[in-house]
Amino acid sequence: MGGEWDRRSLLRGASVAAGAAVIAPLLGRAGTARADGDADALFKAGEFEQAGRAYEEILKKDPANVHAARRRGHVGLLVNDFPEAEKYLKQALELAPADKETNQLLGDCYIRQDEFAGSVPCWQAAGEDVYAQWFGAVSGAPYQIHGDTARVPWRQMDPSPQVEASVNGGPPKRFMFYTGAPWLGMSAEVAEEAGLRAVAKQQIDYLNGTAWQYFGVLDFFRLGDIELRNIPVEWSETDQASPAGPSDGIIGTWIFYHLLTTFDYAGRSLILRRPTAGTAAKVRADAVRAGAKPLPLYLAHEHGLHSRGSVDGSGTQVVGLSIGGVSESAAVVPGETAERLGIRVDHDRPVETFAHSRPTVTYPCYPKEIRLGDAAARGVYCMTNPNSRPPRSGFDVLATFFHPFYKPYNITLDFTRMNLYITPGKAA
Structure with missing residues (x-):
């Protein structure tokens, strides 16, 4: 397991500047990706539906393309489309049974469906021995x-x-x-x-x-x-x-x-x-009455929540959602993104902290606006990390929104339809 903080070593509230280390600068551009039709560029830019179709076209011409099959399965997994995720991840696994990333994704696909026994061979093949032992020890229906x-x-x-x-x-x-x-x-x-x-x-x-x-x-x-x-x-x-x-x-x-x-x-x-059709319908109706529009919800690598938002006129792009936890800043923005968007950064006040159990230095920054759907915060205290590491997910993340951003709102997560609703004021 290698002691990887981003998969295994989060302990009792050690959020600190977690988001600062897992957000990558926006190196791709959605507009460019649409123009050249490149599947990887579409995926990197967070254009997942278009990327899925592009990977399918690649597979029609080259059915033995492991990367395209794995990525198409990953697209399905991001939105909990388990039949599609399994179909393509199994195709990738047939082509390359020892591929660690494919096994990790398929293992995640199984545990999201509470099929723990099915996940065990995947974790073993991925070298995740602790996960294999842990999920293999669960007998009977979990959760x-x-x-x-x-x-x-x-x-x-x-x-x-x-x-x-x-x-x-x-x-x-x-x-x-x-x-x-x-x-x-x-x-x-x-x-x-x-x-x-x-x-x-x-x-x-x-x-x-x-x-x-x-x-x-x-x-x-x-x-x-x-x-x-x-x-x-x-x-x-x-x-x-x-x-x-x-x-x-x-x-x-x-x-x-x-x-x-x-x-x-x-x-x-x-x-x-309890996530029944009736309770989900009521939540959607309450959100509509309150004026909230459904936002897409993506789940990456077991637990990483994402949706779509914007920072300082960036246009709507993929953002991370860290709800709860510990943070004094409303969002963490990658250093390159802060520079590109012209966000004011207070370089005279470095903050020494930890991210992925490694020491890092972040800086206060003050975007004019950060937005998630109709929910917005203006001129709020945020942080920027000039040493952001590329995310494991493989797609760009504009910013990650943290605990203080959500305080005026209530936020509902619907993992069946993969929608998020954020509404001002108390929940009904």
Whole structure:
């Protein structure tokens, strides 16, 4: 596993400047990509539908093109189109059975559908032994939902939103939530109290030191009137202080994509619903009445949320969404993008921080406007990272929006239709 922070080593609220290190400058241009019809340029520019069609055309002429098959499967996976994702990823795997990236994508495709046993050979082929052991240890149906709706009040807003939850029927514990994290994670103390047994473990780099991560299966996790059963869970031990401050654990995207989730920042509550056709229809109707338009939702590499937004007249492009977590800045913008858009950067006030457990220096910056659909923030405090690393996803990300941006709104994630709704004020 190599201790890769961006896949495995996020611990209990270590968001810090995570977004700063995973956002790449916009090297491609959507307009150019449309003109030359290049499938990779379309994908890189975030024009996923057009890219998918372009890869299909390549495969008609060259059915043995592993890259085109893998990328076409990746396009399907971004929007949870599992039949299409499986079709093309399996085609790529037949052509190159040992290809690690294809195996990772197909493994992700299986775990999103709770087909954990099917994912195990993929993780083994990808060299992800911890994942193979972990998901292979889950027996029976995972993420069983009991209850229909829960409205869980936040116990605090800053430095990170926190809610109370019960682990294996125990007393309430404080959990932060963060869509920059994949799994449900907790402290070693909570895990011991819950009687958890490790089925896999690994040591990773974490901030200025190291940490041990342990992986197991939790019987019960209760949030208000919703209870989830048979859940993959992570716990950790480290002598490094969490940037989130005291908390008992972290709730990541894997929990939220099993539910119809509303992060009601304005109402300071987390609203969880069983994802039925009826509840989804009501959410859409409520959003329409409130004037919110559905925005596309993309899910990259297990837990990375994306949609479309803009910064300072950039035009609508792919943006990252880090909901919850810890951040004082409303967005992180790559250094090259900040320079290209003429965003004011305060180079006299460097901020030393960590991203991917590596020290980095970021700088305050002040875009005139950052926008997600009809939700906008003007002249807000943001950060820019001149040393942004290329994202694993393979497509450009204009900026990533963080915790402070969402405070006047409520945000609903519909992983069935892959739509996002952001609405001003409290949720209905």
